[in-house]
Amino acid sequence: MKLRITACSGVAVLALTLLAPAQAQVGRYDQADVRAHHKHDKAATEGAASPASPDEKYPNATRQSPHLEATKAGGKVLEELVALLQAKNYAEAIAKSDALLATTQNQYERAFAAQVAANAYAESGNDAKAAVYFKQTVDADGLDNNDHYAALYNLVVTQYRLKQYTEALASLDRLSRETKADPSENAALRGSLLAALDRPAEAAAQYEQLYQHDPKNNTALMNAVALYQKAGQGDKANALLTAAKGHGALNDPAAYRSLYVGYINAGKLDDAVRAIDEGLAKGIVAKDADLVKVYSVIAQTAYGNGDSKTAVDMYGRAADIAADGEPRLNQAKVLLNDGKVAAARQAAQQALDKGLKNPGDAKRILAAGGK
Numbered sequence: 123m124k125l126r127i128t129a130c131s132g133v134a135v136l137a138l139t140l141l142a143p144a145q146a147q148v149g150r151y152d153q154a155d156v157r158a159h160h161k162h163d164k165a166a167t168e169g170a171a172s173p174a175s176p177d178e179k180y181p182n183a184t185r186q187s188p189h190l191e192a193t194k195a196g197g198k199v200l201e202e203l204v205a206l207l208q209a210k211n212y213a214e215a216i217a218k219s220d221a222l223l224a225t226t227q228n229q230y231e232r233a234f235a236a237q238v239a240a241n242a243y244a245e246s247g248n249d250a251k252a253a254v255y256f257k258q259t260v261d262a263d264g265l266d267n268n269d270h271y272a273a274l275y276n277l278v279v280t281q282y283r284l285k286q287y288t289e290a291l292a293s294l295d296r297l298s299r300e301t302k303a304d305p306s307e308n309a310a311l312r313g314s315l316l317a318a319l320d321r322p323a324e325a326a327a328q329y330e331q332l333y334q335h336d337p338k339n340n341t342a343l344m345n346a347v348a349l350y351q352k353a354g355q356g357d358k359a360n361a362l363l364t365a366a367k368g369h370g371a372l373n374d375p376a377a378y379r380s381l382y383v384g385y386i387n388a389g390k391l392d393d394a395v396r397a398i399d400e401g402l403a404k405g406i407v408a409k410d411a412d413l414v415k416v417y418s419v420i421a422q423t424a425y426g427n428g429d430s431k432t433a434v435d436m437y438g439r440a441a442d443i444a445a446d447g448e449p450r451l452n453q454a455k456v457l458l459n460d461g462k463v464a465a466a467r468q469a470a471q472q473a474l475d476k477g478l479k480n481p482g483d484a485k486r487i488l489a490a491g492g493k
Contacts, residue, residue, distance in 0.1 A: 180267045182302035187266040190230035196222070200231065203238045212242040219255075229264030236262055237273055244280065253280040271301055278311065287318045306335035313345065323353040330362065337371060347380050351387075360384040367397075378406050382416065391420055391432065409443040418449055421456075430460050447473030447484070454487050463490055 178187070192200055199222050206215035219239035223232055240255035256277035260270065274297050281290035294312055298305065313328035326349035333342040343366055350359035363381040366372045372381065378401040385394035398416070401407030421436035437453035444450070454469035470487035478484055 178267060180271055180301045180303065183267050183271070184300050184302065185267060185270070187268075187270075188229070188264060189266060190228075190264050192231050192234070193226075193228055196226055196228055196231040200234050200238075203235060207238055207242055210245070212246045215239070215242040223258075229262055231264070233259050233262035233264030233270070233273075237265070237269065240273070240276065244276070249280050249283050253277060253284060253286075256280055267301075271297060282311070282315065282318075285318070287315050291315045291319065304335075306332055309335070310342065313349075317345075317349060322349040323355060326350040326353060326355070326358070333362075337366075337369075340371070340374065340377065343371070344377060344380065347384075351380075351384065356384050356388050360388065367400075373406065375401075375406055375408065379412070379416075386416070386419060386423065389423070391424055394420060395436075411445070414440045414444045414449060418452070421449075421452065425456060430456055441469075441472070441476075444476070447476035447478045450476060451478060451484055454484065458487055458490060466490065 191197075199218065203215055203218055203222075206212075206218065216239045219235040219242070222235040223239075226232060226235075236255045236258040240252050240259055243249075243255060244252040256273050259265070259273040260277060263270070265273065274293060278290050278293045278297065281287075281293060291312070294308060294315065297303075298308060298312075309328045309332040313325045313332070316322075316325035316328060326346045329342045329346035329349065333339055333346055336342065343362065347359040347362055350356065350362070360381070363372060363377065363384065366377070367381065372378060378397065382394040382397040382401070385391070385397060394416075398407055398413070402409070407413065417436045417440035421433045421440065424430075424436060425433035433456045434453055437449050437456065440449035441447070441453055450469050450473040454466045454473060457463075457469060458466035466487050467490065470484040474481055474484045474488075
């Protein structure tokens with residue numbers, strides 16, 4: 123009598139947990155900063171260059187900071203805008219910004235007013251309007267590099283929140299191209315955008331880059347793994363996890379699970395079992411219902427490959443921690459199919475004792491070979 127092994131569905135690969143982009147950066151809204159860009163010298167000409175900022179964040183930028191200034195009258199309005207924004211009087215800040223934008227041709231005043239309006243809309247929860255004004259800030263081209271590129275970054279983040287992923291990626295490409303900043307700085311945001319655009323292999327490479335830059339960033343590691351798995355590049359995912367394990371960075375259950383599930387999906391059952399054993403020994407992998415399923419999938423795969431010995435062993439491991447008798451019944455079926463009747467009957471009885479949804483197969487095994 124040959125009994126069919128009860129099939130167990132495959133184990134899922136790691137779920138993706140995207141790193142969220144940072145919040146929008148607030149521009150320079152300190153009163154003293156505004157006054158520093160505000161002409162007090164009547165002899166000065168409008169738009170004259172001011173000294174370069176000592177705290178330049180983008181020393182390699184292709185854009186040269188214009189270091190423009192507001193007119194005396196415009197500077198006063200900018201101070202009023204800052205006060206309104208700081209007081210969270212967003213509606214009035216927006217109205218006054220629009221009024222200045224409608225009357226001034228001064229690049230600095232236009233860029234600054236648009237930036238105030240953008241932040242006021244963002245703080246008010248109107249991302250669609252915020253994106254319009256962040257773009258207007260960038261297009262005005264009147265702020266120094268620090269604030270100009272903060273506005274461009276804010277445009278990226280706002281477009282991301284609006285799910286305008288293609289536009290956000292284009293804006294981020296521009297930011298990276300013009301600032302020549304360290305690629306790891308925006309790797310998480312770029313990875314999130316590429317993942318949202320269903321470009322998992324490219325997204326995975328971004329998270330891998332971020333992880334290589336910061337080996338303690340476990341979220342970046344696991345996102346890279348999940349995305350490589352989604353892209354069908356399990357070998358790259360496994361290589362990352364194996365390397366992380368090699369230098370002690372694999373220290374949480376999700377990471378170990380992804381490692382042994384990756385091995386299972388690649389057909390490397392021995393490697394999967396070794397990874398599980400190591401995780402158990404370290405107290406990282408738990409003997410729970412998920413591990414019952416994992417052991418059962420390994421057993422089922424091994425049996426399908428003609429490896430009854432491993433199947434019996436893995437069903438046995440699953441049975442030892444299962445809440446019911448189903449894994450032990452599958453073990454009994456493998457034993458019976460291999461002609462090991464006495465062992466099969468013993469396993470079938472254990473399965474019945476622990477509880478089965480349908481005890482019929484177990485009873486047939488008990489009846490096999492007579493008394």
